[in-house]
Amino acid sequence: MFVNVDPVHDSAEFPEQVDVVVIGGGILGTCAAHELAGRGVSVALLEKGLIGCEQSSRNWGWVRQQNRDLYELPLAMHSLSRWDALSGEVGSDVGFRRSGIVYTTDNQASLDKWETWGNKARELGFTCHMMTASEAHERAPGTTSRWLGGVWSPTDGRAEPAMACPAIARGAQARGAYVHQNCAVRGLDLTGGRVSGVWTERGLIRTSSVICAGGAWSSRFCRRHGIELPSANIMGTTIQTTPAPEVTPGCLTTPKIALRRRLDGSYTLAMPGLGRLEVSPQSMRYAIKFYGAYRSKLAKKLQIRIGRSFFRGPEAAGRWEFDQVSPFEEQRILDPMPDMALARATLAGLHAEYPSLKNVHLARAWAGMIDTTPDLVPVISPVDAIPGFTVAAGCSGHGFGIGPAAGQLAADLATSATPRVDSAPYHLDRFARGSRIRQPEMM
Secondary structure (H helix, E strand, O other), X not given: OOOOOOOOOOXXXXXXXXXXXXXXXXXXXXXXXXXXXXXXXXXXXXXXXXXXXXXXXXXXXXXXXXXXXXXXXXXXXXXXXXXXXXXXXXXXXXXXXXXXXXXXEOOHHHHHHHHHHHHHHHHOOOOXXXXXXXXXXXXXXXXXXXXXXXXXXXXXXXOOHHHHHHHHHXXXXXXXXXEEOOOOXXXXXXXXXXXXXXXXXXXXXXXXXXXXXXXXXXXXXXXXXXXXXXXXXXEEEEEEEOOOOOOOOOEEEOOOXXXXXXXXXXXXXXXXXXXEEXXXXXXXXXXXXXXXXXXXXXXXXXXXXXXXXXXXXXXXXXXXXXXXXXXXXXXXXXXXXOOHHHHHHHHHHHHHHOHHHOOOOEEEEEEEEEEEOOOOOOEEEEOOOOXXXXXXXXXXXXXHHHXXXXXXXXXXXXXXXXXXOOOHHXXXXXXXXXXXXXXXXXX
């Protein structure tokens, strides 16, 4: 089901030359363009469909540091400060509120895992609070489960996915960025092996620097240029309820449901970690690299099947020339059908956990494609084989929360500026042939 996002109007002028081209109008791409334009860098943000219409408007809307992979935590921590500033910078509300995030559990192993993580996170400067059983019930009032405890991160927050990307794109425009929708980038123009431009469906734009922030499409774009970006696209189903009484001011996860209070008084709901993986040429290509993550984190949470993505879309095989219609034009917006059985089960889980919400109904359901790496940590990295090409993708379901910092880091790397956070954990070469892939810590 298509997700309605706030509109963005294209720039009046289509540029012939810019300093940086950003491919993809999701959270990473819009934040990178906003950052670059604020530095006085001429930048074009090009989106094959509409700004924010794929996973960046289909996610849960969580902005969290809690339970991040420790390699990702510095990025998440920096991102919170960027979220604080964004509404003021772009001149409109992105929906961000520091309302806290609560995890509850009836399982001792989960408590032990969170406590171990919290001790390590404290060394990096992040503090969370372990909760007793009574404290967990206090932070999750009205639930029927008997909690052993939980963890609470009061400085975490939430934002509105359908508002954020369009607002940031408009903010980038106000700073001087060119923004064009329904304008696919078909490929890179290279001179002497270096980036010298991009071929779009409207013609050539000259540039010496390109950021690929294409989400689920990034791996296929990279393969067209001989670059291996190991990625698996996992379909997740999410629902919105009708307006409901407030049971949490922010975000809450139990073993059965995850929910976020929305500004309109309804809830965004999902079942934690559940998704579907379709067998495709891309998934088969990178299957060995994902074996460890699948065995340790994903095996019990994923349905695997063969579907349309084997033949069409970001994971299909096939090559195109830059004067031909590309796969990015053939499918402007990746809009998978939600799993309605899972959607109904999610609502039933809410009713079971919160009897006070038994009269709350399903307003709508949607699905999105989550581009995932073998270690569940993003790739934000220059591509050594193609000077001038930077990849920012593979956020593994975490992209919305870390998007402002990830986009800023991509902007730093694309312009050889000093990064605000250490970029080494996000380098593409960690997946090079023969390299040992680090196993995921958290999801």
